[in-house]
Amino acid sequence: xxxxxxxxxxxxxxxxxxxxxxxxxxxxxxxxxxxxxxxxxxxxxxxxxxxxxxxxxxxxxxxxxxxxxxxxxxxxxxxxxxxxxxxxxxxxxxxxxxxxxxxxxxxxxxxxxxxxxxxxxxxxxxxxxxxxxxxxxxxxxxxxxxxxxxxxxxxxxxxxxxxxxxxxxxxxxxxxxxxxxxxxxxxxxxxxxxxxxxxxxxxxxxxxxxxxxxxxxxxxxxxxxxxxxxxxxxxxxxxxxxxxxxxxxxxxxxxxxxxxxxxxxxxxxxxxxxxxxxxxxxxxxxxxxxxxxxxxxxxxxxxxxxxxxxxxxxxxxxxxxxxxxxx
Amino acid sequence: xxxxxxxxxxxxxxxxxxxxxxxxxxxxxxxxxxxxxxxxxxxxxxxxxxxxxxxxxxxxxxxxxxxxxxxxxxxxxxxxxxxxxxxxxxxxxxxxxxxxxxxxxxxxxxxxxxxxxxxxxxxxxxxxxxxxxxxxxxxxxxxxxxxxxxxxxxxxxxxxxxxxxxxxxxxxxxxxxxxxxxxxxxxxxxxxxxxxxxxxxxxxxxxxxxxxxxxxxxxxxxxxxxxxxxxxxxxxxxxxxxxxxxxxxxxxxxxxxxxxxxxxxxxxxxxxxxxxxxxxxxxxxxxxxxxxxxxxxxxxxxxxxxxxxxxxxxxxxxxxxxxxxxx
DNA sequence: GTGAAAGCGCTAACAG
DNA sequence: CTGTTAGCGCTTTCAC
Numbered sequence: 001x002x003x004x005x006x007x008x009x010x011x012x013x014x015x016x017x018x019x020x021x022x023x024x025x026x027x028x029x030x031x032x033x034x035x036x037x038x039x040x041x042x043x044x045x046x047x048x049x050x051x052x053x054x055x056x057x058x059x060x061x062x063x064x065x066x067x068x069x070x071x072x073x074x075x076x077x078x079x080x081x082x083x084x085x086x087x088x089x090x091x092x093x094x095x096x097x098x099x100x101x102x103x104x105x106x107x108x109x110x111x112x113x114x115x116x117x118x119x120x121x122x123x124x125x126x127x128x129x130x131x132x133x134x135x136x137x138x139x140x141x142x143x144x145x146x147x148x149x150x151x152x153x154x155x156x157x158x159x160x161x162x163x164x165x166x167x168x169x170x171x172x173x174x175x176x177x178x179x180x181x182x183x184x185x186x187x188x189x190x191x192x193x194x195x196x197x198x199x200x201x202x203x204x205x206x207x208x209x210x211x212x213x214x215x216x217x218x219x220x221x222x223x224x225x226x227x228x229x230x231x232x233x234x235x236x237x238x239x240x241x242x243x244x245x246x247x248x249x250x251x252x253x254x255x256x257x258x259x260x261x262x263x264x265x266x267x268x269x270x271x272x273x274x275x276x277x278x279x280x281x282x283x284x285x286x287x288x289x290x291x292x293x294x295x296x297x298x299x300x301x302x303x304x305x306x307x308x309x310x311x312x313x314x315x316x317x318x319x320x321x322x323x324x325x326x327x
Numbered sequence: 328x329x330x331x332x333x334x335x336x337x338x339x340x341x342x343x344x345x346x347x348x349x350x351x352x353x354x355x356x357x358x359x360x361x362x363x364x365x366x367x368x369x370x371x372x373x374x375x376x377x378x379x380x381x382x383x384x385x386x387x388x389x390x391x392x393x394x395x396x397x398x399x400x401x402x403x404x405x406x407x408x409x410x411x412x413x414x415x416x417x418x419x420x421x422x423x424x425x426x427x428x429x430x431x432x433x434x435x436x437x438x439x440x441x442x443x444x445x446x447x448x449x450x451x452x453x454x455x456x457x458x459x460x461x462x463x464x465x466x467x468x469x470x471x472x473x474x475x476x477x478x479x480x481x482x483x484x485x486x487x488x489x490x491x492x493x494x495x496x497x498x499x500x501x502x503x504x505x506x507x508x509x510x511x512x513x514x515x516x517x518x519x520x521x522x523x524x525x526x527x528x529x530x531x532x533x534x535x536x537x538x539x540x541x542x543x544x545x546x547x548x549x550x551x552x553x554x555x556x557x558x559x560x561x562x563x564x565x566x567x568x569x570x571x572x573x574x575x576x577x578x579x580x581x582x583x584x585x586x587x588x589x590x591x592x593x594x595x596x597x598x599x600x601x602x603x604x605x606x607x608x609x610x611x612x613x614x615x616x617x618x619x620x621x622x623x624x625x626x627x628x629x630x631x632x633x634x635x636x637x638x639x640x641x642x643x644x645x646x647x648x649x650x651x652x653x654x
Numbered sequence: 655g656t657g658a659a660a661g662c663g664c665t666a667a668c669a670g
Numbered sequence: 671c672t673g674t675t676a677g678c679g680c681t682t683t684c685a686c
Contacts, residue, residue, distance in 0.1 A: 018663090022663095050664080056380035057384060059678070075400065081408075096422065139331065333678090344658080362655085380680095384679080385681060386662070
């Protein structure tokens with residue numbers, strides 16, 4: 001139990017120099033095959049592992065990538081983390097997850113932590129309201145923004161979702177089914193995604209030649225609770241006959257409100273959710289939704305990490321969301 | 328862009344020795360207040376962060392804990408990871424997640440990776456079929472086994488779930504409702520949890536004075552697919568009128584099979600799931616289930632990490648699962 | 655109060 | 671083929 005096993009301890013044990021051990025273990029050509037095998041065998045027995053700290057200090061990378069998510073219970077983020085973790089294992093990266101809860105302070109804390117351990121890259125869903133000053137001093141850490149983009153002219157790469165066509169299609173679809181009063185709940189303009197989704201919804205209305213009804217458009221800081229409450233309100237107003245959600249958490253919250261409401265009466269409002277958790281296809285005979293290609297996003301994130309080791313920030317990459325009609 | 332900011336680079340910049348910088352930054356008493364402030368200001372400007380690698384090499388800990396999970400899409404594991412990540416942030420630990428997919432090779436690979444970076448502890452759901460030899464050479468890394476326990480006499484701590492009472496209660500509950508043919512799908516005996524859950528189910532049958540019907544008891548390597556297939560079989564047999572599941576993935580798979588089946592006809596079989604994802608309370612007017620206190624498990628895991636810094640392995644901790652009756 | 659030296663584990667660059 | 675030296679960033683120990 002006398003401390004860690006190091007190349008030096010192995011060297012002493014074998015009565016040779018630590019350099020020979022180092023070379024033997026990294027399969028350097030200039031080692032007698034005999035010696036190499038003896039060293040490798042002994043190292044195995046002793047349970048030697050290279051110190052990542054020492055490697056990091058010498059300038060080798062850390063093979064650690066950070067992932068900053070608002071939370072991970074939401075199935076969208078869980079799927080993303082899952083796929084990304086899998087892809088990371090493939091490339092022998094380690095995935096360090098921090099939860100920000102969409103809070104800026106938590107976010108900078110997490111970033112600082114990653115900087116301390118010299119993470120090679122961060123994939124992050126930027127918290128709402130951050131400015132460029134939030135991301136000062138990123139050192140050599142590559143940053144990939146996910147879904148939301150903090151600054152148009154950001155030095156970081158971005159993986160975005162173009163949900164505009166899907167949202168417009170959703171409105172059109174509902175209009176075609178005869179709905180004249182379509183409500184919308186989404187994030188407010190503090191988020192780039194909030195702005196663009198709302199704009200798409202409005203475009204959809206215009207396209208379907210429906211008027212905008214301000215009391216049917218609700219925005220705010222996105223959360224499960226927020227979605228639930230606004231949906232309850234809209235339900236109470238009894239004006240809208242359909243609802244489109246522009247956010248993962250919001251969508252789940254809305255669904256919850258529907259379930260609560262349908263226990264008493266059955267107001268049967270048409271609904272288009274956001275994101276596509278597995279159970280959306282089960283309940284109520286299937287929930288229509290705007291599906292985001294989460295696996296492809298995650299794969300792409302890792303792709304960027306492994307491929308553009310040296311490249312500069314790539315252009316924002318955009319994946320198209322897709323309307324899935326069910327119900 | 329001339330490399331990282333280090334205490335030396337700051338020292339040179341200020342024309343003092345790197346030692347003074349070190350002392351100033353760690354608020355050592357023996358530094359002129361004037362000097363200290365100048366140093367701290369400059370460090371801030373330059374965006375200095377302590378090198379975690381250097382600290383680790385000097386013997387300070389890494390503040391990294393690993394988490395090994397089969398997958399993270401399953402809401403139970405997602406919740407666990409979420410709560411644990413939150414608790415980790417509170418104690419300024421970093422959470423490194425590896426997905427094992429219940430595969431032994433992936434598991435040892437992950438453990439080795441964690442050992443390389445000198446993780447201070449691992450919380451792991453042991454993959455099925457592993458022996459003690461799987462966990463050789465854990466160095467100073469504390470290990471906490473979750474849900475499943477690999478060896479009774481294991482040197483590692485364990486956080487377990489005692490679901491025996493809940494499973495017996497579930498059987499009794501179904502029997503009380505008049506069910507005479509109750510099916511069970513669970514993990515096979517390669518898992519300690521598989522063994523004990525099946526035993527509990529049998530005890531429940533005995534207690535309710537129901538006979539064991541071997542064709543209604545299905546075990547195997549737990550997975551979504553496995554649950555789905557066995558449920559489909561049982562549905563086809565048209566013998567059982569109720570089903571109890573003994574596994575998270577299995578339970579979801581079973582649910583899927585039910586949903587598929589109910590699209591054609593409505594066989595209406597009573598069902599008790601395992602684990603309590605949020606949507607279980609919504610669909611079909613509520614799914615009865617065996618709820619595992621996941622948040623408490625996660626909190627306890629971190630508690631153990633922070634408190635027993637020096638203590639030996641604590642006794643296996645057990646939390647009681649709870650039958651939630653809905654439908 | 656401040657500085658210089660040593661060493662944590664490892665490898666690149668020189669000796670032999 | 672093998673060994674020695676030096677240095678990555680940091681703190682502990684001992685000088686001044």
